[in-house]
Amino acid sequence: MSKYLITGGNKIHGTLSIKGAKNSILPLMAASLLNENINIIHNVPLIADVYTMIDILKSIGCKIDLNDHVLVIDSSNLSSNEIDEGYVKKMRSSIIVLGAMISRLEHVKIYEPGGCAIGKRPIDLHLNSLRQLGVKIEEGSIIDCTRKKIIGNDIILDSPSVGATENIILAAVKAEGITRIYNAAKEPEIEDLQDYVNKMGAKISGAGSDFIEIQGVDKLDKVEHTVIPDRIAIGTYMIASAITGGCLEVDKIIRPHMEPINKTLIKAGCEIEYTKEGLIITSPKKIQAINFLKTDIHPNFPTDMQAQMMSLMTLSEGDNVFYETIFENRFMHCSELNKMGANTETLSSHLCRVSGVDKLYGAKTTSPDLRGGAALVLAALAAEGESEISDIYHVERGYENIEGILNSLGANIKKI
Numbered sequence: 441m442s443k444y445l446i447t448g449g450n451k452i453h454g455t456l457s458i459k460g461a462k463n464s465i466l467p468l469m470a471a472s473l474l475n476e477n478i479n480i481i482h483n484v485p486l487i488a489d490v491y492t493m494i495d496i497l498k499s500i501g502c503k504i505d506l507n508d509h510v511l512v513i514d515s516s517n518l519s520s521n522e523i524d525e526g527y528v529k530k531m532r533s534s535i536i537v538l539g540a541m542i543s544r545l546e547h548v549k550i551y552e553p554g555g556c557a558i559g560k561r562p563i564d565l566h567l568n569s570l571r572q573l574g575v576k577i578e579e580g581s582i583i584d585c586t587r588k589k590i591i592g593n594d595i596i597l598d599s600p601s602v603g604a605t606e607n608i609i610l611a612a613v614k615a616e617g618i619t620r621i622y623n624a625a626k627e628p629e630i631e632d633l634q635d636y637v638n639k640m641g642a643k644i645s646g647a648g649s650d651f652i653e654i655q656g657v658d659k660l661d662k663v664e665h666t667v668i669p670d671r672i673a674i675g676t677y678m679i680a681s682a683i684t685g686g687c688l689e690v691d692k693i694i695r696p697h698m699e700p701i702n703k704t705l706i707k708a709g710c711e712i713e714y715t716k717e718g719l720i721i722t723s724p725k726k727i728q729a730i731n732f733l734k735t736d737i738h739p740n741f742p743t744d745m746q747a748q749m750m751s752l753m754t755l756s757e758g759d760n761v762f763y764e765t766i767f768e769n770r771f772m773h774c775s776e777l778n779k780m781g782a783n784t785e786t787l788s789s790h791l792c793r794v795s796g797v798d799k800l801y802g803a804k805t806t807s808p809d810l811r812g813g814a815a816l817v818l819a820a821l822a823a824e825g826e827s828e829i830s831d832i833y834h835v836e837r838g839y840e841n842i843e844g845i846l847n848s849l850g851a852n853i854k855k856i
């Protein structure tokens with residue numbers, strides 16, 4: 441299995457261009473099942489999760505072409521109503537095809553997603569919401585869904601799950617009547633999904649707020665769309681620059697999407713200047729402690745940036761406490777960071793203390809998960825000497841050519 445060899449100490453400096461968001465493209469690809477037509481998506485990130493979703497859509501009969509970050513999905517004819525167990529075990533977010541498939545077909549079979557490293561991550565909110573739209577669901581190792589009609593309903597989510605909100609939207613787009621989602625997830629990727637499906641002719645409003653209304657329509661048309669920039673990938677590269685004392689220009693961002701991350705970077709002493717379409721981050725002379733960081737739903741600090749921010753704080757002047765409220769096992773990177781000389785202590789499944797140290801040192805580490813692996817790359821960029829990071833398939837699920845991009849910005853990384 442591939443590894444990264446990183447010699448730390450080089451500043452990450454220059455101009456960065458980032459493709460579309462992983463957490464947008466996956467639901468957009470699922471939504472492409474709805475219109476029984478051609479879907480053209482621009483700015484597609486070439487990451488492992490996108491290739492897995494391509495395999496899933498092909499396995500049920502879609503015709504797919506991916507060329508130069510443009511994805512064309514022809515969903516005119518479906519040949520299967522079942523998603524293979526291997527895909528769902530490989531990528532938990534494959535569950536997102538369920539809403540669109542049950543909109544399209546009267547009988548759908550999908551497997552229970554496997555346990556996930558960062559937490560239990562049940563799908564009860566997805567399934568109970570679909571039940572409220574008239575879908576009969578039998579749960580075993582296989583989830584067997586049947587329906588006559590999908591009928592709009594008022595759905596109150598116990599917690600604002602991103603995936604459940606997306607699955608409800610997808611199932612309700614062609615339902616009979618109106619569906620209202622209360623306590624919906626407000627993440628920017630939900631707005632992108634609304635924009636995409638509305639371009640097909642759907643009638644969805646409210647995405648980005650906690651109340652979403654979907655008026656069912658009979659027919660959807662072909663669509664062409666550009667995926668929003670990946671706020672998490674951008675934030676990760678901003679930290680790469682901040683942790684190495686560099687200065688980085690990002691050519692394209694959506695400012696409100698970046699603000700929860702930027703506020704914390706400013707607290708850490710970074711300067712951020714907005715340009716016409718992007719931003720410039722200048723790193724501090726000495727990284728300041730942020731003292732307390734709580735992850736929470738948008739527009740608060742995203743859980744998907746917690747590990748990377750922790751890497752930055754390992755070199756801060758002072759003490760920090762990280763409070764992870766979304767997932768219950770998202771500190772697996774801490775023990776790996778400690779191998780590099782960091783001073784972190786996991787206090788509970790939701791709390792971790794990080795005291796800044798003067799230096800990190802190259803070490804052999806293992807990526808525990810996608811963002812935890814990215815955090816190790818960041819620490820290695822700042823560390824003295826060479827680091828080896830194994831299990832980088834996690835990182836490749838969500839970052840396109842991270843080694844090539846970082847090398848073009850001054851890093852010294854080899855993938856072996």
Ligand code: UD1
Pocket residue numbers: 462463464466533559560561562563564565566567599600601602603604625629743744766767768
């Ligand atoms: C999405 C993102 C992921 C991000 C997360 C939180 C994608 C592909 N992934 O994941 O990167 O970290 O949002 O911003 O968009 N929960 C339940 N029951 C459910 C569903 C969720 O209890 O039916 C719990 C989960 O275990 C978790 C919390 O709700 O503790 C948040 O999960 P959710 O918002 O659903 O995250 P995902 O959609 O899986």
